[in-house]
Each structure stands twice: as C-alpha cells, then as structure tokens.
Amino acid sequence: MQQDCVVVGASFAGLACATALAGSGARVTVLERKHDPGGKLHTTGILVRDVIEQVPLLDGLPGGLVRRINGVRLYAPNMSCVDLAAPGYFFLATDTPGLMRWLAAHAAAAGVTLRLGVGFTRAAREGSGFFLGDDLGRTRFLVGADGPKSTVARVLGLGENRHFLAGIEHEYAHVQIDEPDRLHCFIDRQLMPGYIGWVVQGVGVVQVGLARRLRGGDGAAVKASMAAFLAKIAPLFRFGVPAAVRAGLIPCGGIVERVAAPRVLLVGDAAGMVSPVTAGGIHMALKHGLATGHAIADFLSGRGEDPARDVRASYPTLGAKRVLRFLFDHFQSDLAFNLLLGTRPMRRAASLIYFHRRGVFDEPPARAARGRAARSR
Numbered sequence: 001m002q003q004d005c006v007v008v009g010a011s012f013a014g015l016a017c018a019t020a021l022a023g024s025g026a027r028v029t030v031l032e033r034k035h036d037p038g039g040k041l042h043t044t045g046i047l048v049r050d051v052i053e054q055v056p057l058l059d060g061l062p063g064g065l066v067r068r069i070n071g072v073r074l075y076a077p078n079m080s081c082v083d084l085a086a087p088g089y090f091f092l093a094t095d096t097p098g099l100m101r102w103l104a105a106h107a108a109a110a111g112v113t114l115r116l117g118v119g120f121t122r123a124a125r126e127g128s129g130f131f132l133g134d135d136l137g138r139t140r141f142l143v144g145a146d147g148p149k150s151t152v153a154r155v156l157g158l159g160e161n162r163h164f165l166a167g168i169e170h171e172y173a174h175v176q177i178d179e180p181d182r183l184h185c186f187i188d189r190q191l192m193p194g195y196i197g198w199v200v201q202g203v204g205v206v207q208v209g210l211a212r213r214l215r216g217g218d219g220a221a222v223k224a225s226m227a228a229f230l231a232k233i234a235p236l237f238r239f240g241v242p243a244a245v246r247a248g249l250i251p252c253g254g255i256v257e258r259v260a261a262p263r264v265l266l267v268g269d270a271a272g273m274v275s276p277v278t279a280g281g282i283h284m285a286l287k288h289g290l291a292t293g294h295a296i297a298d299f300l301s302g303r304g305e306d307p308a309r310d311v312r313a314s315y316p317t318l319g320a321k322r323v324l325r326f327l328f329d330h331f332q333s334d335l336a337f338n339l340l341l342g343t344r345p346m347r348r349a350a351s352l353i354y355f356h357r358r359g360v361f362d363e364p365p366a367r368a369a370r371g372r373a374a375r376s377r
C-alpha cells in the first residue's frame with residue numbers, strides 16, 4: 001500500500017491538512033488512535049472571529065454547532081470586574097465533538113481515508129519516503145498533527161514541546177449562567193499561576209475550567225486548584241455535579257526547535273503552535289494545517305520544493321507573545337491586578353490580548369457587575 005501522505009491525528013491540524021491534500025487529488029490517510037474523532041476531547045473549543053474569516057474550511061459550518069459570545073468579563077483576584085468588547089468582534093463557543101465529527105466527515109467527503117482506532121507507533125526511512133509497518137504500508141510524506149506529546153516527533157527525532165500549562169475543565173448540563181453572552185475570565189495567581197480560569201455558556205452546556213503552570217507534572221495540584229476555583233466563584237455561579245471532566249496539556253514554549261526533516265513535518269500543537277499568551281491553538285492548527293496541506297500537495301505534484309525544508313519560515317514566530325509569557329510567568333501580581341484592572345491602560349492591554357485591537361468599555365454595566373460581585377461575597 002503506497003500513500004502520498006500519512007497524517008497522524010484527526011483533530012484540527014490533521015483534518016485541515018488532509019482535506020487540503022485530498023482536494024488536490026493526493027492519496028492521503030489520516031491515522032487516529034481514538035475510535036471517534038469527537039470523543040475524549042481536551043479543549044474548550046472556543047473559536048476566535050479570525051478563524052471564521054481566515055479558514056475557508058469552516059464555510060458552511062452548521063449554525064447549531066456554534067454559539068456567539070460578544071465580549072469578555074474579566075475578574076481581578078478580588079473579584080472586581082470589567083467588561084470588554086470590541087466593535088464587530090466576537091468569539092464562538094462550539095459543540096466541539098460535533099464540530100470535530102463535521103470536520104472528519106468533510107475530510108472523508110474530500111477523499112481522505114480515515115483510519116480510526118489506529119495509533120501511529122513507528123516509521124522507518126525507506127528511499128525518499130517512510131515504511132510504517134506491514135499493516136500501514138509506505139508513504140511519500142508524513143505529517144505529525146498528533147498533539148502536545150507527539151509520537152511522530154519522538155520516533156523521527158524532531159523537536160518536542162518542553163513547557164506546558166495544564167488545563168482542566170468541567171462541563172455542566174442543564175445550567176444557564178447570568179450574562180451568557182460573555183466569556184467570564186478570572187485572574188488569580190494563587191489558583192492559576194501563569195494563566196486564568198473561565199466560565200462560558202457553551203452549546204447546550206456550561207464549561208468551567210482553568211489552566212495553570214505545571215510544576216513537575218503534578219496533576220493533583222491542578223485538581224486542587226479547580227476545587228478552590230469552583231468554591232471561589234460559587235457566589236456568582238453554581239453548577240452542581242459535572243456531566244463531564246476533561247484535562248489536557250497546552251504547549252506554551254513556542255514553536256519546537258526541529259519542526260521538520262526531509263519529507264516529515266509537525267503542525268498544530270505537535271509543533272508548539274499555540275499562543276503563549278492566550279493558550280489558544282485552534283486557529284493556528286486550522287490555518288497552518290490547511291497551508292501545510294497545500295504546500296505538500298504542490299511538492300508531491302512537482303510544483304514546489306519539499307515544504308519541510310523551510311517550513312519554519314512560514315510558521316508563526318510567536319516572539320512578542322513569548323516575551324509576554326515570560327513577563328506573566330515572572331511578574332504576575334494579584335495586588336497589581338486588584339489595583340489596576342479598572343484603569344484605562346490595563347483595559348486597553350486586555351483588549352489587545354483578547355481582540356487584537358483596542359476595545360470599548362461599557363462603564364455602567366461593568367460597575368453594576370462589580371457591585372453585584374462585591375455584594376455576593
């Protein structure tokens with residue numbers, strides 16, 4: 001069995017890459033170790049508006065899979081808060097399992113062979129391609145879109161992610177929160193050092209989670225943070241028993257050192273393609289997954305160079321965001337956020353991070369919310 005390209009991982013990056021390849025007529029197989037691409041996800045699945053504008057793959061996404069969120073309510077450690085919005089800007093909460101199954105069906109319709117329940121474990125260079133074993137055969141090109149702890153990277157000697165945030169999320173059914181059209185974000189260095197907590201009214205569920213720096217792989221600390229976070233926000237949000245709990249690692253060290261070698265490359269989380277500031281990776285996984293698929297298709301049809309040669313040049317550098325991550329890691333101060341959150345420079349900085357532009361601030365509702373939060377403490 002000879003494939004033009006084998007892509008490992010049927011998630012955002014892998015499905016985007018494979019769909020682009022199949023669209024050019026390439027024989028492409030996606031290996032996914034789960035039996036259901038929509039099962040056991042580890043993400044909140046929030047899409048930024050730019051994804052909808054920049055990723056044609058999502059054209060035709062059924063409206064029932066998304067829910068529009070118009071702004072952010074940002075809470076300081078002392079639970080004072082400010083509302084942020086930017087004209088025309090929005091986020092989309094998603095029915096992420098449904099979205100993933102939709103992407104997988106889209107890929108299959110484009111001609112991608114999906115091999116579900118099949119994990120990638122080995123590859124040997126053979127001629128100018130790879131031999132993946134008797135069951136999987138040979139491929140001319142290999143793509144690792146297999147997430148933060150990439151087996152493709154390990155087996156092929158490529159760069160591996162070394163710095164992570166640890167995320168945990170509870171999902172609650174049959175609950176409605178106040179202010180459901182805002183993404184509620186919480187800063188607290190004691191509970192989530194290095195990142196934030198969040199509450200979002202998703203599609204049919206409420207998602208409540210946090211991410212924090214990972215110290216020595218200590219999963220118990222993450223669970224303890226989650227329990228303390230739920231207790232802290234209980235005066236504002238009450239949820240009952242979670243219908244689902246998920247956890248996962250978020251690479252936050254930028255693009256890995258050796259992201260490609262001849263005829264093999266990494267994309268998405270496997271490449272470290274996550275914003276070190278917002279910890280969002282879906283946008284980049286889809287965008288660069290598609291671009292990578294097109295570049296490999298050009299190469300396979302003789303119209304371009306091996307994209308693995310200088311893929312780093314086409315990947316985001318994330319330089320400024322890594323500087324912000326360093327500052328947040330070393331100088332995050334609850335006192336500073338308590339004192340400064342309501343100030344104009346701080347709201348401006350927060351808007352730039354959330355919306356990539358200056359926001360508008362609805363003073364009266366924010367003051368009202370601050371009052372409500374204070375009263376309920």
Ligand SMILES: Cc1cc2nc3c(=O)[nH]c(=O)nc-3n(C[C@H](O)[C@H](O)[C@H](O)COP(=O)(O)OP(=O)(O)OC[C@H]3O[C@@H](n4cnc5c(N)ncnc54)[C@H](O)[C@@H]3O)c2cc1C
Nearest residue numbers: 009011012013033043044046120147167248268269281282
């Ligand atoms: C708690 C949490 C919340 C998050 N929330 C958001 C958010 O709201 N918005 C946002 O933009 N980003 C968010 N992220 C980050 C985002 O989820 C990732 O950046 C994104 O999923 C990366 O997509 P990917 O396709 O590169 O990899 P992944 O989504 O990690 O998919 C990798 C796939 O490869 C498969 N796989 C792994 N190893 C093998 C193997 N050996 N063989 C076969 N298959 C394999 C896995 O089963 C999986 O399906 C969050 C992350 C976490 C942990």
